[in-house]
Amino acid sequence: MxxxxxxxxxxLGIDGLSDQILKNHFTLYQGYVTNTNKLADALxxxxxxxxxxxxxYAELKRRFGWEFNGMRLHEYYFGNMVKGGKGLDPASGLxxxxxxxxxxxxxxxxxxxxxxAIRGIGWVVLCLDPVANRTCNVWINEHDAGxxxxxxxxxxxxxxxxxFMIDYGLKRADYIETFFRVIDWxxxxxxYANAPKVTL
Numbered sequence: 001m002x003x004x005x006x007x008x009x010x011x012l013g014i015d016g017l018s019d020q021i022l023k024n025h026f027t028l029y030q031g032y033v034t035n036t037n038k039l040a041d042a043l044x045x046x047x048x049x050x051x052x053x054x055x056x057y058a059e060l061k062r063r064f065g066w067e068f069n070g071m072r073l074h075e076y077y078f079g080n081m082v083k084g085g086k087g088l089d090p091a092s093g094l095x096x097x098x099x100x101x102x103x104x105x106x107x108x109x110x111x112x113x114x115x116x117a118i119r120g121i122g123w124v125v126l127c128l129d130p131v132a133n134r135t136c137n138v139w140i141n142e143h144d145a146g147x148x149x150x151x152x153x154x155x156x157x158x159x160x161x162x163x164f165m166i167d168y169g170l171k172r173a174d175y176i177e178t179f180f181r182v183i184d185w186x187x188x189x190x191x192y193a194n195a196p197k198v199t200l
Contacts, residue, residue, distance in 0.1 A: 002040075003071065005033040008078040015083070016178030021166045028162060029078070032070035039064045069143035073123055076156040082184035089185070094154070094192040101135045109180075112137045116159050116176045122146070126155040126188070130198040152195045155188045 008026060012019050039060055046057045088095050088105070095105060102108035108126075115124045115137045123140040127148055135154070140146035157179050164175035 002037045003033050005030045006075060006078075011078060011081060011083070013083065014081065014182055016167075016181060018167050021162075021164070024166070025074075025158075025162060026078075029071065029074040032067055032074065035067040036064070036071050039067055065144040066142065069147075073140075073143060073153075073156055074158070076153050077123075077158045080155050080184050080187045081179070081182045082187075083182070085180075085182045086184045086186045088183075088189070092189050094185075094189045097135055097192070108135075108137070112157075113173075113176050113180075115139050116157055116179075117173060118159075121160045124157045124159060125151075125153050127151040128154055128192065128195050130196055131200055133197070150198060152191070154191045154195070155183070 008022075008029075011017075011022055014022070043057065043060050043064065046052060046054070046060070051057055090105070098105050098108040102111060112124060112126065118139055120141065122142070125138045125140060126135060127138045128135055128151065129148065130152055131150060136148075138146060138148055138151065157176070159172065159176075164172060168175045168178075
């Protein structure tokens with residue numbers, strides 16, 4: 001079954017991100033969905049033909065993770081933003097977890113923002129290690145490098161240039177502040193509440 005691009009047009013008009021940058025971003029995301037489907041089809045065809053020991057199969061297999069993660073990371077990112085933002089309830093389980101793991105919510109926020117300010121392209125992920133039941137902020141460089149094995153993404157911030165340069169130029173810190181004003185913490189806390197517990 002083919003993956004289908006989700007519609008995030010409800011974000012148009014969000015404070016701090018122009019419709020132009022959002023529409024460009026949606027188009028980029030839709031390209032990842034298209035390419036994920038193309039690669040899945042090509043890999044299935046090679047499998048049917050018994051061509052799994054050829055270099056083409058290996059390269060398509062490697063590329064699939066990059067396209068798939070490009071699709072899915074954007075879905076998490078768009079899905080954890082909302083016009084006007086929705087604050088984190090300090091009494092919520094997630095707020096208490098962040099305070100326990102980082103010493104305070106403010107410490108978590110400082111770490112997340114500092115991760116987003118790292119030079120280079122990438123993503124910042126508030127991630128849950130379901131084995132240790134511990135949250136951490138993770139830098140992902142390219143879509144397929146830097147993920148923690150088994151880690152569950154709770155919140156994603158895109159810090160590739162296409163996410164902010166049209167509106168902010170090189171002022172990434174200003175974009176990060178805008179992102180924090182539009183976080184939909186209800187979506188993030190729902191991800192946390194629905195995360196499975198894992199034992200090895």
